[in-house]
Amino acid sequence: METEKKRKRYDRQFKMDAVNLVVNGGRSVEEVSGELGISANSLHRWKQTLTTKGSEAFPGKGRLSPQEEELRRLRRELEEAKEDRDILKKALAFFSKGGK
Numbered sequence: 001m002e003t004e005k006k007r008k009r010y011d012r013q014f015k016m017d018a019v020n021l022v023v024n025g026g027r028s029v030e031e032v033s034g035e036l037g038i039s040a041n042s043l044h045r046w047k048q049t050l051t052t053k054g055s056e057a058f059p060g061k062g063r064l065s066p067q068e069e070e071l072r073r074l075r076r077e078l079e080e081a082k083e084d085r086d087i088l089k090k091a092l093a094f095f096s097k098g099g100k
Helices: 013-022 029-034 040-056 066-098
Strands: none
Touching: 013 029, 013 040, 029 040
């Protein structure tokens, strides 16, 4: 019988604390990852993410960064504007034929 492997999920605070042990604790990634029972690759990725995104790193499950939320909102508005434009084009064609 096969058992499914479940991915471990770590919360934002755990990730930040782990990276903090490497950055401010003067310890190696391998040492910290071994102590915490996580892969060194994950810790390297978390460190990179925290370095590039700063306080916006690790927004959590289902949450987007402010830039991603804004991008999603703008894309939705653009789609609505395109639909409105297409409706108006069809209405203009319909009424311009009726007047002849």
